[in-house]
Amino acid sequence: MSVRALLASLLLFCSGTASTADVGVGSKNFTENYILAEIAAQLLEARGFDVQRRMGLNGTKIIYEALVNNSISVYPEYTGTITEVILRQPELRDLAEIRAALATLNLTLLDPLGFNNSYAIAIGEDFAARENITRISDLRGRDGLRVALPHEFLQRPDGWPGLTRHYGLSLPARGIEHSLAYNAMAESKIDVTAVYTTDGEIQRSGLRLLEDDLGYFPRYLAAFLANESMPPTAAEIIGSLSGRIDEARMQALNLRALDPSVTIAEVAASFLVSEGLIAEAAAKSSILPQLLRNTQRHLKLTVIALLLAILAGVGIAVSVHRHRGLSNAFLYVTGLLQTIPSIALLALMIPLVGVGQKPAIIALFLYSLLPIARSTITAMHAIPPTYRQVAAAMAMTRLQELRYVLLPLAMPHVLAGIRTAAVICIGTATLAAFIGAGGLGDPIVTGLALNDSSLILQGALPAAGLAILTELFFGAVERWLVVPHMRSNSQPH
Structure with missing residues (x-):
């Protein structure tokens, strides 16, 4: 093909x-x-x-x-x-x-x-009995306790900040994924966490819910x-x-x-x-249809974002590469975008464009710009001036020089940048599930919530497979676009 x-x-x-x-x-x-x-x-x-x-x-x-x-x-x-x-x-x-x-x-x-379903502070039953802890007030003065709390509870006003003020606690706390806190408690890696009172894990984890003796938590x-x-x-x-x-x-x-x-x-x-609200449950679906749907959506997010990044990244890089100041400014802006944490950038898109695929595509597009722009500008700057002089001697226009001289010479490096951007897109797109964009991140997010490694692998392994296929795909593109004697130049040294 x-x-x-x-x-x-x-x-x-x-x-x-x-x-x-x-x-x-x-x-x-x-x-x-x-x-x-x-x-x-x-x-x-x-x-x-x-x-x-x-x-x-x-x-x-x-x-x-x-x-x-x-x-x-x-x-x-x-x-x-x-x-x-x-x-x-x-x-x-x-x-x-x-x-x-x-x-x-x-x-x-x-x-x-x-x-x-209120919040509750939980500790291990054995630890509670040994230390005689039954109420939240009993945590006062125990500065050596290891406290790990769900990230949202750690920040929200009715969570840890308000609780420590209400009870006069001075315990330092760190964040942890809610479902992982139960494993950490079972392995004695932490002493105190926050749970939901209807959590199913409470029944099988041997935890004691401390009495809210000062009536802090609302209903x-x-x-x-x-x-x-x-x-x-x-x-x-x-x-x-x-x-x-x-x-x-x-x-x-x-x-x-x-x-x-x-x-x-x-x-x-x-x-x-x-409850008699539906007649019968649907037959259990196989993994394959869901895997195909997730892969399709993941590819859609990645391909659209990558194509937009190629058009913008290569287009702007080619336009500004003759001006050092503009080139550096463009690389500085794209580099600055890379420093924003992925989940933060996705969250910042929501007030502007809502949730779903649109904010995910915008975020992936922004993350893809730097490797494409940097490789293109670097390749243009690395072309020996002799080639430009030859083009000028042949009375080539700027467009002809770009098409017949500069782009063919820069192509191996440009493709290397696009390949890097594609792999970044595939990996980062898994986080898009946190804002409802779907894709292979869906089973990963669900698996994290349920502490189910098999679900996590249903997203992680296909994503890794897509990264490998991406390498093979761009290898084929390189053979198509780059003349044989220049292909080795596109390989990393």
């Missing part, structure tokens, strides 16, 4: 088929939120709605931005989080008051699901938060879940989701069947 045919086939595969979703259902990146969002999604699909899932969005701020930007229509939230983080009115306690405050933001809080009633794009009939359907899940039921659902042989979709479906 020729390179042109291969490229055309790749673009066709990436384009896929688009469908218009009636309802966008989102979730945060922890087990319970996945389950609740999937329950709502399956219930809506059973009633005839087309649902777009945006699962695993990284934290309250990101998913809230997705809601207000209409990138999603609804997601599971908690009243304590709404008052403390979204509304910033911690004095609100009554449900009617919370709903009235949300109405000013054109948001609607549906009826609570029936359980309170966190679970309910779905919706915006104006939510169809009224869809809101009524999700409203039928109200009062059906108590604390014990939610903890049991969370615990079942920890079984590697059971998917979140199966947990959600079994709940809906048991």
Whole structure:
């Protein structure tokens, strides 16, 4: 197959088929939120709605931005989080008051699901018995304790900052992924962490939840938060879940989701069947269709971003390479973009363009500029002046000089930069799952939330395979575009 045919086939595969979703259902990146969002999604699909899932969005701020930007229509939230983080009115306690405050933001809080999922401070049972710790107040004066907390809890006002002030604690704390904290506790690598009171891991991890003896934590009633794009009939359907899940039921659902042989979709479906809300659960799907969908979306993100970066990076580099000042300024700006952490850049895109593929493509495009621009400008500067003099002697125009002399000589280095950018794109695109862009990052994010290594590998191994295929693809492109005696110049020394 020729390179042109291969490229055309790749673009066709990436384009896929688009469908218009009636309802966008989102979730945060922890087990319970996945389950609740999937329950709502399956219930809506059973009633005839087309649902777009945006699962695993990284934290309250990101998913809230997705809601207000209409990138999603609804997601599971908690009243304590709404008052403390979204509304910033911690004095609100009554449900009617919370709903009235949300109405000013054109948001609607549906009826609570029936359980309170508060934060709690947890320590190992053996450690608690040995040190006689039963209350949060008992942590005062124990400066040697190793504290690791979920990243959001470490920063949010109703989390660790407020708790330490309320209880007069002086313990230093570091961040840890929520699902990994249980393993760290089991291996005695940390002494104290924060958990959700309905976590399934609590039952099997031998943890003691410390008494909130000074009454710091508010109630966190679970309910779905919706915006104006939510169809009224869809809101009524999700409203039928109200009062059906108590604390014990939610903890049991969370615990079942920890079984590697059971998917979140199966947990959600079994709940809906048991409640008589759907007739029967769908047959368990194989990994291959989902793998193909994830790979297709991952390639789409990567290919679009890379093509845009090639056009902009090579185009601008060729335009400014004759001027040292402009060249250095362009490289400085693209280099500065590389210093922004990937997840931070993705998050910064959300207020501007929402969540999903668009912010992911923009972020990947920005990350791809530096290797392409640097290799192009370096290659142009490395061309001996003699070649330019020959072109001038032949009365070539600037465009002819660029086409017939400069670009052919620079091509090996330009391709090396594009190859590097492609590999960066493939790796960074896995993080796009945190903002609902999908791709091979989806199983990785879900696997991190569930502490499931098999799910993580479902994303990591194909991503590594794509990187290898990228090397082979650009090898074929090099054989097509570069004359044989110059190909070795494109290899790193």
